[in-house]
Amino acid sequence: MKRNIIIIAIIVIITILVSYVVGKFAFGLIDVQKYSLIPPSSKKFEVETNVKDESLLERKGQAFTIMTGTVQSGYSETASFGLKIIKNATIDIYVDKGKFLETYNTIASLVSPIGGSVINSYYSKDNDIYSGFIEILIPKDKFDFTINKLGELGNILNLKISSTDVTQEYVDLNSRLKVLDAQKELLTSWLKQAKTIDDLLRIRSEIENVESEIEQIKGRLNYIALNTDFSKIDIYLKEGTAPKTITTSIFDKIKDYLKVPLNAFLYSVIGLLVIIAFLIPWVLLGFGIYYLFKKIKISKV
Template identity: 25%
Template structure:
């Protein structure tokens, strides 16, 4: 009996130990699963933070490595009085081409019997001062002269930094796209990549615009014609010899017109004139005979 009791007691202890072990195993398994989920979340957060940090570092490194060269956009405005506006336009155009510049716009209008023209050219910055002196020397008078400069160095540096950061994000999205397995993930990555590439194109376009504007200065030139407009000389102001010549020519023309009219009349109405001549001659002969009879 004692042995039986002792055996049952040992069996109960064993069963209780097994239950406790199973509960402990389930608890540990649950804790391990929660821990794995937390690690996954933390890893994802760390990746995002690392991505933002990398982008920020790329911006800072780009700013530090950017050359400290000033980028200035120059604009020049002139209003000049010129004797020959058309010749001046041709001269400015030829000189612009010689300096490896180019013409942007030309226009001309007539106001109050005077020619006004406008030409816009872009000249390399290193040739701007010499070009302005040349056009001033060719003019009769400089009515207006204005030269301004706009510093776009900070904007260009910021664009370079943003471009480098966007390029980094683009490379990472391309890597994600290669490793993506689900169609939904692939679509999301493609949308994000399209937006990043659009931003890159906008930044590159703006940088090209600033490169061109800082390499070539814009010169806006307005030209006013100051040549003397000589009016036509009236007939009363002509010289005496010219007036005599014109009067003689007019008299000859009138005489020729009269003779031509008489000749045309005689030839054209000759049948009627012949009949009238015969009738008149007959009447004259009859009257003459009658007078002779009366005298005799």
């Protein structure tokens, strides 16, 4: 008796596992979202912040996402150049209806007194609602000041700050530039000592290649210098009420926890139905053959 119970239990477990696998495979062929017991939870607005200025974070209904880069340096030359950090930001601001143009002009006039400039801007009106974009370039030492000022102009929905450490690249480029300058000086001395046309042409070609690489490096150094001395802030301005962020309730968490076992149960049920549907024709066929042989055996007797 005990042995039969163990055999039955093993058969039941194997049946559940097989039905789960078959059901999961079957779900891959049909619309899972349509038959799932619990629909997938919607995307939630995640807030991750590392803002040093607490004044911005005290504003209710505002969410900030700060992406900060790590600073790494393994060169002794870094001390002479200083850290080279490219720091930019993107900010979404909602203002009350009727205050868009006033806020737009305030932002445009904010950057000039601090040594910055507006490098791109536009706005439009759709269904009596204004929206626009302003791209400003400001000195890096005025970055926090500007972010705080922008925070006073309206309701901030998103704030993303990115920092990229280019110190290593800057040091490498300067080292490479020194080598190229020395190489150019050496080639120039050889050019003065050349005695044949072929030597003149060959050395001159080498000098041109070196000069071309020098110009490329200087261009990259100028780019790094500009972007580390100044910060770019992209401002998306819109009139109206900022959409509310989605908060996760305890019921949402419970629903997410129950989603896996419930869907696993659904997989098993579907798999079991698939197995039954697959086995029914074969069972009927086997029963028919058995009945036919049994009838033939009885007729012979």
